[in-house]
Amino acid sequence: VNRAGDPKPFPPGPTRDAIRESIPPGPGDDAPEPRYLYVPTRHAQALALDRPLVLGIRGAGKSVWWSTLQDDSLRRVAATWFGNDALAQVNVSAGFGRNPASAKYPDADTLAKFVAEGVPPVQIWRAVIAHHACEEGQAPRNLGTWRERVQWVVANPEDVARLLEQRDVALRERGRRQLILFDTLERTARNWADVLKLLRGLLEVLLDLRGYRALHAKAFVRPDMLSDRSVMAFPEASKIKNGAVDLSWGREDLYGLLFQRLGNASHHGAAFRRECQQRAGGSWSEADGTYALPRDLRDDAVRQTSVFHAMAWKWMGPDQRRGFPYSWLPGHLADAGGEVSPRSFLAAVRVAAEETKSDYPYALYYEAIKKGVQEASQIRVAEVAEDFEWIRIVMRPLERLVVPCEFRDVRKAWQVAGVLDEFRSQVSPERLPPRQLDRNEEGLLDDLIELGLFSRMHDQRLNMPDVYRVAFGLGRKGGVKPVR
Amino acid sequence: MGAVERHAVVTTVKPVRFDEAWRRAQAWAHQRLAGCLGQTVLVRDVFGRVRVVLDDRGGTSDLPTEEQCLELAQEFVAELQHYAPKEARDVFLRASQMFAPQDLFASADILPATGAAGVAGLRTLERLLVGADWLRPPVQSESRVPRLTLHGIKGGVGRSTAAAVLAWRLAAERGRPRRVLVVDLDLESPGVGTTLLRHEAQPDFGVVDWLVEDAVGQAGRDLVDSMWAHSELAQGAGAIIVVPAVGRAREGYAFMPKLGRAYNDVVRRDGLAQVPTVATFPERVATLLQHLEELHEPDLVILDSRAGLHDIAAMAITRLGATSLLFAVDTPQTWDAYRLLFESWREHPERALAFRERLKVVAALTPETHTSTYLDALRDHAYDLFQATLYEDAAANDTAAFNFDLADDAAPHTPLRIHWARTFQQFDPVRTPDALTQEQLSSGFGDFVSGVHELVFGEGLP
Numbered sequence A: 001v002n003r004a005g006d007p008k009p010f011p012p013g014p015t016r017d018a019i020r021e022s023i024p025p026g027p028g029d030d031a032p033e034p035r036y037l038y039v040p041t042r043h044a045q046a047l048a049l050d051r052p053l054v055l056g057i058r059g060a061g062k063s064v065w066w067s068t069l070q071d072d073s074l075r076r077v078a079a080t081w082f083g084n085d086a087l088a089q090v091n092v093s094a095g096f097g098r099n100p101a102s103a104k105y106p107d108a109d110t111l112a113k114f115v116a117e118g119v120p121p122v123q124i125w126r127a128v129i130a131h132h133a134c135e136e137g138q139a140p141r142n143l144g145t146w147r148e149r150v151q152w153v154v155a156n157p158e159d160v161a162r163l164l165e166q167r168d169v170a171l172r173e174r175g176r177r178q179l180i181l182f183d184t185l186e187r188t189a190r191n192w193a194d195v196l197k198l199l200r201g202l203l204e205v206l207l208d209l210r211g212y213r214a215l216h217a218k219a220f221v222r223p224d225m226l227s228d229r230s231v232m233a234f235p236e237a238s239k240i241k242n243g244a245v246d247l248s249w250g251r252e253d254l255y256g257l258l259f260q261r262l263g264n265a266s267h268h269g270a271a272f273r274r275e276c277q278q279r280a281g282g283s284w285s286e287a288d289g290t291y292a293l294p295r296d297l298r299d300d301a302v303r304q305t306s307v308f309h310a311m312a313w314k315w316m317g318p319d320q321r322r323g324f325p326y327s328w329l330p331g332h333l334a335d336a337g338g339e340v341s342p343r344s345f346l347a348a349v350r351v352a353a354e355e356t357k358s359d360y361p362y363a364l365y366y367e368a369i370k371k372g373v374q375e376a377s378q379i380r381v382a383e384v385a386e387d388f389e390w391i392r393i394v395m396r397p398l399e400r401l402v403v404p405c406e407f408r409d410v411r412k413a414w415q416v417a418g419v420l421d422e423f424r425s426q427v428s429p430e431r432l433p434p435r436q437l438d439r440n441e442e443g444l445l446d447d448l449i450e451l452g453l454f455s456r457m458h459d460q461r462l463n464m465p466d467v468y469r470v471a472f473g474l475g476r477k478g479g480v481k482p483v484r
Numbered sequence B: 001m002g003a004v005e006r007h008a009v010v011t012t013v014k015p016v017r018f019d020e021a022w023r024r025a026q027a028w029a030h031q032r033l034a035g036c037l038g039q040t041v042l043v044r045d046v047f048g049r050v051r052v053v054l055d056d057r058g059g060t061s062d063l064p065t066e067e068q069c070l071e072l073a074q075e076f077v078a079e080l081q082h083y084a085p086k087e088a089r090d091v092f093l094r095a096s097q098m099f100a101p102q103d104l105f106a107s108a109d110i111l112p113a114t115g116a117a118g119v120a121g122l123r124t125l126e127r128l129l130v131g132a133d134w135l136r137p138p139v140q141s142e143s144r145v146p147r148l149t150l151h152g153i154k155g156g157v158g159r160s161t162a163a164a165v166l167a168w169r170l171a172a173e174r175g176r177p178r179r180v181l182v183v184d185l186d187l188e189s190p191g192v193g194t195t196l197l198r199h200e201a202q203p204d205f206g207v208v209d210w211l212v213e214d215a216v217g218q219a220g221r222d223l224v225d226s227m228w229a230h231s232e233l234a235q236g237a238g239a240i241i242v243v244p245a246v247g248r249a250r251e252g253y254a255f256m257p258k259l260g261r262a263y264n265d266v267v268r269r270d271g272l273a274q275v276p277t278v279a280t281f282p283e284r285v286a287t288l289l290q291h292l293e294e295l296h297e298p299d300l301v302i303l304d305s306r307a308g309l310h311d312i313a314a315m316a317i318t319r320l321g322a323t324s325l326l327f328a329v330d331t332p333q334t335w336d337a338y339r340l341l342f343e344s345w346r347e348h349p350e351r352a353l354a355f356r357e358r359l360k361v362v363a364a365l366t367p368e369t370h371t372s373t374y375l376d377a378l379r380d381h382a383y384d385l386f387q388a389t390l391y392e393d394a395a396a397n398d399t400a401a402f403n404f405d406l407a408d409d410a411a412p413h414t415p416l417r418i419h420w421a422r423t424f425q426q427f428d429p430v431r432t433p434d435a436l437t438q439e440q441l442s443s444g445f446g447d448f449v450s451g452v453h454e455l456v457f458g459e460g461l462p
Helices: A012-022 A041-047 A062-070 A072-082 A085-089 A108-116 A121-133 A146-155 A157-173 A192-209 A237-242 A251-263 A269-280 A295-299 A301-312 A325-333 A342-355 A366-387 A390-398 A407-417 A419-424 A437-450 B002-012 B018-032 B034-039 B066-083 B101-105 B159-171 B192-196 B207-215 B221-225 B256-262 B281-296 B311-318 B332-347 B371-389 B422-426 B438-457
Strands: A053-055 A090-096 A177-182 A215-221 A285-287 A290-292 B040-044 B050-054 B092-094 B123-126 B147-152 B179-184 B239-243 B266-268 B277-279 B300-304 B323-328 B359-366 B416-419
Touching (some): A012 A251, A012 A269, A012 A342, A041 A072, A041 A251, A062 A090, A062 A215, A090 A121, A108 A121, A108 A146, A108 A192, A121 A146, A121 A157, A121 A177, A146 A157, A157 A177, A157 A215, A192 A237, A251 A269, A251 A295, A251 A301, A251 A325, A269 A295, A295 A301, A301 A325, A325 A342, A366 A390, A390 A407, A390 A437, A407 A437, A419 A437, B018 B034, B018 B040, B018 B050, B018 B066, B040 B101, B066 B092, B147 B159, B147 B311, B147 B438, B159 B192, B159 B239, B159 B438, B179 B192, B179 B281, B192 B239, B207 B221, B207 B256, B207 B281, B221 B281, B277 B281, B281 B300, B281 B311, B323 B332, B323 B438, B332 B371, B359 B371, B359 B438, B416 B438
Parallel strands (some): A053 A215, A177 A215, B040 B123, B147 B300, B179 B239, B179 B300, B359 B416
Antiparallel strands (some): A285 A290, B266 B277
């Protein structure tokens, strides 16, 4: 490397140090420090109070949003950045989330009991909304249990309507807003039928709340959960779905996130910001100790390329034939739907920095980037398996399979391993099984396709993107033995 | 009675066809010549008949005796029937009986039998009238100036139009206008020269003239100087230098008699050494390109290649160190035709090493409707082709294998896209420069031009 026409490298040592400082090893953090918070331009819509539904795959940042919006200082950072003044005047509370908090919402067992008793999910969520919307000492908040609150809501529909109206007016008079957040909705119950019923009920309530001007709710949902037809089978459901904000991470968004981190590294951030400024222009504005990435480095692929290639050289091999680092890295972390999780992206960069020899003239060596992608692949699997424990069970028998392959090869591997029996013998599973398990192996496959692990080719053969293939130990089929 | 029986046998025996004979010859050698495979070359002549050549130059201890050979030869004839020599005594040939054994054993066309029916250790030699270039090593593995071959297995896919647009855009590159040399190697169906030059601007001579003059030793600088012209499409600092296949049509200028002599190999007697050397057609074209490159110092050479499986295409793709764009429309005919070609690379993957990383599919006539479905199907079909014939088997953690994910943008099978529009049918930028707007050109050829720019210059268009 280092020929005429090569990108002038950022000082490799300090750049690697900035990476180590600002990206923790391993799976990383759910609630980043304010200086590391990065909101892609398109995601900013998720902040809007009139967008009640936010969709994102596992790892897209739903929980980051959920906790960011509840944290006063993080919310201020986001509000300043996007000039969203309304955001500073909001009371935020949680209507459902990962951790049990019975003062704020009923837990999964309580919800299951209500559903089993035939309480309509709409009433359950109305009770949660009413609870958050009323004053201390007022019904239903003053009632001792969720059972009583739900019963009260069922018995007093008029009171509930008046309560919400009065709250809306009061908020408006004080120039304030209220926002109630719902996350990890796959954990509302222990079987899919109940989860989907509860989700549908919540979406109906979200639709009703659109009539209020100061009282808002927002649900963070995985797109696969909306795939079941029953969820959207209520009048005007499309109004909710069409207005959904998509939390997918495009290429520019991922690099924006990376640069935001590096520019805010405690010791080597300043050097990184200086190099960026010299290379790509733009200035980093500072507020409360956080440096905001210049506009051009947020959305301009050409400028981002010039920065990243100053870190990683311009090619993914000795010549251009294996592609360009800027597009190669996200391309090889994408699932079958083209989605990349920011966590795996950052992890790949971190590993690449660790794996690059200290005397290499750029911060990242292309072989080290490949290594980074392999390790990030493991991190992505761990991330997905947190939401979908069953994935490890269905993928284990597919190890050493080669893709593209026929569905019958996959089915056979599952049958030999007794995968279906394994699921069906679990009497009361801790976690949700595959959603379409009742359709046997075809259902399993459709679940995997929906989650982006497999894609179907034009002739129905199955392919698996590298990000999953590598971690699950599948090979890639070739017509010839290696010639080297 | 006996005669009737024999007649019955003859009519029920199925003839051994061409492909089957080759498989049988290899299997037979594997079984019957197991002890001396390393000294054995199966030679298939221009009619497809197979002979067994034994290399006895290093000793005969492992080889069958003359007597054994005669017996084996009869077996061989029974096995291969019409694809064995007529006489059993002609089946075997020993190096010591040959006039110049080194010509055969040192031939660049000798290949290990590595394919599907292949036998480890055995070597084969194909005597072909045409088509041998597809498996020959490059004349030049790397040229100083990047070369780009445009090839379509089927004609009529807008290849010459794409060549012209590409030259035009690169010559007008923002901040760095390029010098582009366009050479029309499609001798039997010249095109790109006419697109880029008005009739009166066309040079007196073309590639075909150089080939006949070179054969008699007078393809000097003055000829090279009268076979190119600047296209008026290039403005400012950029340049499009066009070398057409033929000279300007005019009274007294013949073409067909030259074409019929263009593909000759020629004997050269130059330099101090008195030993004559043979310059093959591809070597001669490589020499012409070198002359042109030295004269014009271009940033890129675009070679408009003959369509199909013609030797010109073979040379331009595999033997000139070029990056090759394989134009495709998503039809079974396209993929079947490419498959015929790629199969021979699958049989001899080591011969594809020199160029397999330099191939790139182009979606040539991408339709205006159902575009993404069309492109997905085309990509899948291209993937099938490459995966079955050129990509290597790769285990999960193998990052070095020549193998690519279906969705990998940098993969040879992932197409560059040319979006076809009816207006491009009238593409004639020199004579009707305003027929197309810049927007139309960009939407049609934008992805193609920027993709090619990345491939040949290693960076995106500014």
